[in-house]
Amino acid sequence: MxxxxxxxxxxxxxxxxxxxxxxxxxxxxxxxxxxxxxxxxxxxxxxxxxxxxxxxxxxxxxxxxxxxxxxxxxxxxxxxxxxxxxxxxxxxxxxxxxxxxxxxxxxxxxxxxxxxxxxxxxxxxxxxxxxxxxxxxxxxxxxxxxxxxxxxxxxxxxxxxxxxxxxxxxxxxxxxxxxxxxxxxxxxxxxxxxxxxxxxxxxxxxxxxxxxxxxxxxxxxxxxxxxxxxxxxxxxxxxxxxxTLPVRMERHSENARKLASWLADHPAVESVHYSGLQSHSQHDLAGRQMDDFGGMVSVEFDASLPAVEQFVSNTETFTLSEGLSGVESLLEHPATMTHAAVPAEERRETGITDGLVRLSVGLEAVADLRDDLEQAIDRSLRR
CATH class of the missing domain: 3.40.640.10 (Type I PLP-dependent aspartate aminotransferase-like (Major domain))
Known part of the structure; x- marks a missing residue:
């Protein structure tokens, strides 16, 4: 079956x-x-x-x-x-x-x-x-x-x-x-x-x-x-x-793939962590082990902590929340939210920097999600 x-x-x-x-x-x-x-x-x-x-x-x-x-x-x-x-x-x-x-x-x-x-x-x-x-x-x-x-x-x-x-x-x-x-x-x-x-x-x-x-x-x-x-x-x-899990995961993955590709080329972005990108170091493994690449994307900004905190607070379609994986798009700052209990030195050794932002990409129109991230970048991270 x-x-x-x-x-x-x-x-x-x-x-x-x-x-x-x-x-x-x-x-x-x-x-x-x-x-x-x-x-x-x-x-x-x-x-x-x-x-x-x-x-x-x-x-x-x-x-x-x-x-x-x-x-x-x-x-x-x-x-x-x-x-x-x-x-x-x-x-x-x-x-x-x-x-x-x-x-x-x-x-x-x-x-x-x-x-x-x-x-x-x-x-x-x-x-x-x-x-x-x-x-x-x-x-x-x-x-x-x-x-x-x-x-x-x-x-x-x-x-x-x-x-x-x-x-x-x-x-x-x-x-x-x-x-x-x-x-x-x-x-x-x-x-x-x-x-x-x-x-x-x-x-x-x-x-x-x-x-x-x-x-x-x-x-x-x-x-x-x-x-x-x-x-x-x-x-x-x-x-x-x-x-509805199969159809939701198909759309989550589609939206995340498009958003990750756009972010990877964005001048304000230092790196994107998403295995659906061919540049990801485990892309081939993910392709063998998984049927698709999912709806979670992490983005690394080369910016100060106050600027990144301002960015995650300035989105409108994305909601600042420690939650993830709902139909709505959410984002969070791991160093000060979900992973704050991990000692700072251990966070840095793991790769969780002050510039890291985690996106839970929802089912909205991907153009609206792009526009929302762009306006938040303009308000917070443009130099």
């Missing part, structure tokens, strides 16, 4: 009681039992809920896995993966990761005697050199946030498996419409449902998908025990979003 068809129909059957085409929102926290311990598949909504089951089955289908779990936020899913580890374990992390992921690893889990090595995951030798006898997890994003680096999932998963470590991939930016890490050897895939899968900037949630039933059982234990599960109405909203 084609991806577009699975996005609409995966995990979704008409309601057997009413014939409703969309799965109902089952708001009930508890479910009646015929006798003690004998129920109809559900007992308590934290443990399982029919609307959540429909979403988890849908996400499992589009990601090409066999088991899926949903959570109350992106960080809850990442936290659940780390719940699998024990004191003394070691994690290898792609250096260019979301700021809150970095904060969770270094400011929360290092206090529980987990060790983290942040490496340039575009360098496979660096990944291999960081591995050791106590490495239990390799965590990467691709494309990365905010520098849009593309990492070779198949090669990194193979390195992880040489050490019997799990390979986890945050697939938020690409979505399963463009990239399916399980097909490339990953053990578990994470998504912020808040982003493209929800798609309308009106829900917060996340998911983990795997092909390994034993791993899913462990994830499910922590999902239920910790209780950071996604509420039924949020599940309903994401189910609405997945139906």
């Amino acid at each position: 084609a991806f577009e068809t699975r996005a609409i129909h995966g995990g979704q059957e008409p309601d057997p009681e009413t014939g409703a085409v969309m799965p109902p929102v089952y708001a009930s926290p508890a479910f009646a039992q015929d006798s003690p311990g004998e129920h109809h598949g559900y007992e308590y909504s934290r443990t399982g809920n029919p609307t959540r089951t429909a979403l988890e089955d849908n996400l499992t289908s589009v990601e090409g896995g066999s088991h899926g779990r949903t959570f109350a936020s992106g960080m809850a899913a990442i936290n659940t993966v780390l719940n699998l580890l024990e004191a003394g374990d070691h994690v290898v992390v792609g250096r260019d990761v979301y700021g809150d992921t970095h904060r969770l690893f270094t400011q929360v889990y290092e206090d529980y005697d987990l060790r983290f090595s942040f490496v340039d995951a575009t360098d496979h030798d660096a990944v291999a050199d960081a591995m050791g006898a106590h490495t239990e997890l390799v965590w990467i994003e691709t494309p990365t946030n905010p520098l849009m680096r593309v990492l070779d999932i198949e090669s990194i998963a193979a390195i992880a498996h040489e050490y019997d470590a799990l390979a986890a991939v945050d697939n938020t930016f690409a979505t399963p419409a463009l990239q399916r890490p399980l097909e490339l050897g990953a053990d578990v895939v994470a998504h912020s449902l808040t982003k493209y899968l929800g798609g309308h900037s009106d829900v917060v949630g996340s998911a983990l998908v795997t092909d390994d039933p034993a791993l899913d059982e462990r994830l499910g234990f922590y999902q239920n025990s910790v209780g950071a599960t996604l509420d039924p109405f949020a599940c309903f909203l994401v189910l609405r979003g997945t139906k």
Whole structure:
């Protein structure tokens, strides 16, 4: 069955009681039992809920896995993966990761005697050199946030498996419409449902998908025990979003490609980070690994911090926000917003400079987006 068809129909059957085409929102926290311990598949909504089951089955289908779990936020899913580890374990992390992921690893889990090595995951030798006898997890994003680096999932998963470590991939930016890490050897895939899968900037949630039933059982234990599960109405909203994911990602990618090409030739722009450009160092890898290049673009300006802060404050069609991946275009300044929790020296070493701006390219007319960036550049960055 084609991806577009699975996005609409995966995990979704008409309601057997009413014939409703969309799965109902089952708001009930508890479910009646015929006798003690004998129920109809559900007992308590934290443990399982029919609307959540429909979403988890849908996400499992589009990601090409066999088991899926949903959570109350992106960080809850990442936290659940780390719940699998024990004191003394070691994690290898792609250096260019979301700021809150970095904060969770270094400011929360290092206090529980987990060790983290942040490496340039575009360098496979660096990944291999960081591995050791106590490495239990390799965590990467691709494309990365905010520098849009593309990492070779198949090669990194193979390195992880040489050490019997799990390979986890945050697939938020690409979505399963463009990239399916399980097909490339990953053990578990994470998504912020808040982003493209929800798609309308009106829900917060996340998911983990795997092909390994034993791993899913462990994830499910922590999902239920910790209780950071996604509420039924949020599940309903994401189910609405997945139906249009293929067509939205096609338009996001088209707009981003056009905008990145225009920015790459702009005199005020120092560099553009977008793997859809042939000048991007991982363009060929992205072409092999992804079906398209996505809607996220980062732009480097050779300008002072006050000028860049003025630029991101002067756009009109683009909204200044830490969010991303909705139908509307957003932009943000990583050094002072999403990655402010990363120490300044580490940010600079990673490549997150004061001149870096991240664009989440929406579905508006691309000419309007160009005009908006141009007027903001004229007001802020022209010398």
